[in-house]
Amino acid sequence: MKKIILSLFATALLIACSENTDVQEEVLINNDGVQTAELRKCFASENFDKMMLNPEYQKNVQLIEDQTQSYIADMELQAKKGKPGGKPSGGGGTPVGDNLGVVNIPVLVHVIYSNNAENISDAQINSQIAVLNQDFRKSNSDVNQVPSQFADLAADSEVTFTLAGVTRKASSRTSWGTNNAMKSSANGGVDVVDPANYLNIWVCNIGGGILGYAQFPGGSAATDGVVISPQYFGNTGSVSAPFDQGRTATHEVGHYLNLRHIWGDGRCNRDDFVSDTPTSDRANYGCPTYPTTNCRSADMTMNYMDYTNDACMYMFSSGQKARMRALFAAGGARESLIK
Numbered sequence: 001m002k003k004i005i006l007s008l009f010a011t012a013l014l015i016a017c018s019e020n021t022d023v024q025e026e027v028l029i030n031n032d033g034v035q036t037a038e039l040r041k042c043f044a045s046e047n048f049d050k051m052m053l054n055p056e057y058q059k060n061v062q063l064i065e066d067q068t069q070s071y072i073a074d075m076e077l078q079a080k081k082g083k084p085g086g087k088p089s090g091g092g093g094t095p096v097g098d099n100l101g102v103v104n105i106p107v108l109v110h111v112i113y114s115n116n117a118e119n120i121s122d123a124q125i126n127s128q129i130a131v132l133n134q135d136f137r138k139s140n141s142d143v144n145q146v147p148s149q150f151a152d153l154a155a156d157s158e159v160t161f162t163l164a165g166v167t168r169k170a171s172s173r174t175s176w177g178t179n180n181a182m183k184s185s186a187n188g189g190v191d192v193v194d195p196a197n198y199l200n201i202w203v204c205n206i207g208g209g210i211l212g213y214a215q216f217p218g219g220s221a222a223t224d225g226v227v228i229s230p231q232y233f234g235n236t237g238s239v240s241a242p243f244d245q246g247r248t249a250t251h252e253v254g255h256y257l258n259l260r261h262i263w264g265d266g267r268c269n270r271d272d273f274v275s276d277t278p279t280s281d282r283a284n285y286g287c288p289t290y291p292t293t294n295c296r297s298a299d300m301t302m303n304y305m306d307y308t309n310d311a312c313m314y315m316f317s318s319g320q321k322a323r324m325r326a327l328f329a330a331g332g333a334r335e336s337l338i339k
């Protein structure tokens with residue numbers, strides 16, 4: 001049953017995103033806020049679709065989804081039984097609570113640069129690690145802007161990040177695209193380092209208005225990790241408004257930890273596999289006013305997994321927290337990261 005649901009989901013993603021690909025190519029010339037946002041459409045999902053054509057990957061994704069759903073069911077059961085670990089979240093969201101406590105992810109940053117601005121400072125790198133820690137621990141200063149409808153759902157994901165190393169590599173290449181060339185020394189990039197134990201982040205100019213992209217769990221080890229353009233990495237140094245608060249990495253690490261876009265990359269009935277994020281049929285851009293209603297409910301536009309400006313996204317939900325943490329539980333796809 002679950003299998004059928006997931007393959008339907010994947011097929012729909014393919015359709016939803018091929019529409020967006022057209023948009024991407026059309027607006028390449030212009031670069032104002034809105035059109036940049038248009039350009040940003042559906043990137044992670046597009047890579048996901050390409051990978052879904054590979055049966056091996058498709059099988060991995062299915063196994064990870066099964067494990068995730070059973071983790072969530074366990075947490076819900078615990079909550080019903082009133083076990084101490086099983087704290088129910090408000091608003092009918094997915095209860096979360098496991099025995100893992102705060103989990104830490106060691107991070108390796110690979111800076112590949114063609115000029116001084118792209119060779120970002122250690123301070124800029126550290127600022128990104130700090131933002132990740134704030135956003136994933138709900139200690140971001142803007143979390144108080146979450147409207148009361150969603151306030152009980154804003155979650156401390158209990159994930160932290162420590163910088164374990166920085167690699168720097170000069171290159172004459174000025175834009176890298178999204179075909180993972182930056183992840184391979186044979187192509188002038190930097191090879192992935194021990195992805196079972198480290199989150200690898202490549203910082204290089206992607207080009208084409210793309211802020212960043214990520215690989216979901218279950219993909220090839222050689223390309224595992226996140227890529228961010230230097231001007232959207234961290235919140236100090238050579239950063240560019242309105243994506244200058246380090247939220248691109250928050251969003252991409254969300255994908256790396258198996259979160260889908262908040263609107264499920266499709267129409268109203270398309271799911272992000274998270275029960276406490278209201279359904280929507282579109283990405284939101286800029287800085288939407290609350291409530292922004294789609295599919296007969298207010299969108300959680302302030303969620304990191306929407307497409308709003310950095311200053312207008314400030315929460316993960318309890319259901320998203322559960323989905324991410326399933327990866328660290330016994331048998332989870334990223335269990336080895338936190339050891």
Ligand code: ARG
Pocket residue numbers: 039040041043044209210211212213243247248249251306307308309310313
């Ligand atoms: N993958 C998306 C893109 O490249 C990231 C969007 C992040 N949003 C943000 N406000 N930083 O467009």
Ligand code: ZN
Pocket residue numbers: 043044045251255261
């Ligand atoms: Zn995304």
Ligand code: CA
Pocket residue numbers: 271272273274275276277278279
């Ligand atoms: Ca949802």
